[in-house]
Amino acid sequence: MTTVDRPLRIVRTYHPRRGRLSGRHFDALERLAERYAFVPGEPVDVLEIGSGMGEATAQMAAADPGRRYLAVEVHTPGVANLLALIERQRLTNLRVAAVDAIELLREEIPAASLAAVHVFFPDPWPKSRHHKRRLIVPERVALLRERLRPGGLLHCATDDAGYAQAMLETLDADPGLTNRFGGFAPRPDHRPVTKFELRAVRAGRPAFDLMYERSEAEGPA
Template sequence: MTSVAHPARVRTFHPRRGRISGRHADALTRLWPLWGVAIPEVPTARLDLATLFGRSAPVVLEIGSGMGEATIEMATADPARDYLAVDVHTPGVANLLAVVEERGLTNVRVGLGDAVMLLRHMLPPESLAAVHAFFPDPWPKARHHKRRLFQPDHVALLRSRLAPGGRLLCATDWAEYAEAMLGSLSADPGLGNEHDGFAPRLAARPVTKFEQRGVEAGRQIFDLSFRRVAGPQ
């Protein structure tokens, strides 16, 4: 039998490794079974968000939560909604779990793995109240642009998982990527820009250490705010 070659999976992130401190290792051991969400390389089951959080409430997906600074502040200020934060960096996931416990938050769950796989295979359509993607990898080299999160097929996937009226909030400190993001989001017939072009800085988005380093380096911050409107499913 002749084997069929399948196209290689194109990742939107750099696989990252990092040292796990004792505190982080303890958090993973104790807290992952309680609040962790594994995202397999090839997911086979849908995620029941009401069961995951123990209640039926609007859910915000944060893609690329890093060390969890923004997640913690936004979830603390927004207890009526649940936050599913996803990253590929194990030390960041562990840190977020530890701080969730320290703050006594009940509305945060933490995913480890590829957010695109989560969206495509594990989350049902129209299941999210919002998606946050703050400072995604800009993949600046032209030959790597196919790896960017904000390109038409990924934007369509993001939009399909938003409930009607759901919001897609983004930020970047890479000017060329900001223009590309604005173009891809504006071209989607199911998304409406809440502003004329880029948005004012989102008041609810805390300044993280990553963003502060960009500002200190002289890079401009670009915010975008789009909403799911009538359009394709």
């Protein structure tokens, strides 16, 4: 039984939505899902949680061919679009997993194995009663940190100012992470600007980047 076959034992950090598939997206899923799917046991250097439609992920993987990327996304059209991008750009260092990221981290990603984790524009769950569903909360940050190798990077970005401040406080409080910039990070050139981010900026919601290194050297907690 696979991770997606079992009932989830955790609070979901995403809206489970399928979305409507266009003809080309349906074709991409039919032809490419097995070819570019993550196989448990495969080595991963960079994990991206919530790759959206995949344009930024494909661009980063193409610019960084020496590292192996894994994109985790549960929105079916986004998965399909990324599969098509992988084929079109002939990317050999990018795989896709359409599963819950927390389950995958717990069960399939070894401790101290990742060079980087990207969490770009996760659901902010703005209502107070839903804050427990946020990805960047202490217990999930501890899991992310444990999967990073010493010196590995946790890079988050959000356009929600309230969530940005909560992220900063949560990440600063983790004893095994060190803030590279002592606060919010300058926007790095290697993180592509997505259509989603452009819409947010035009609406007056600039992005906040946070970059933290796993600082402990003695191994996984």
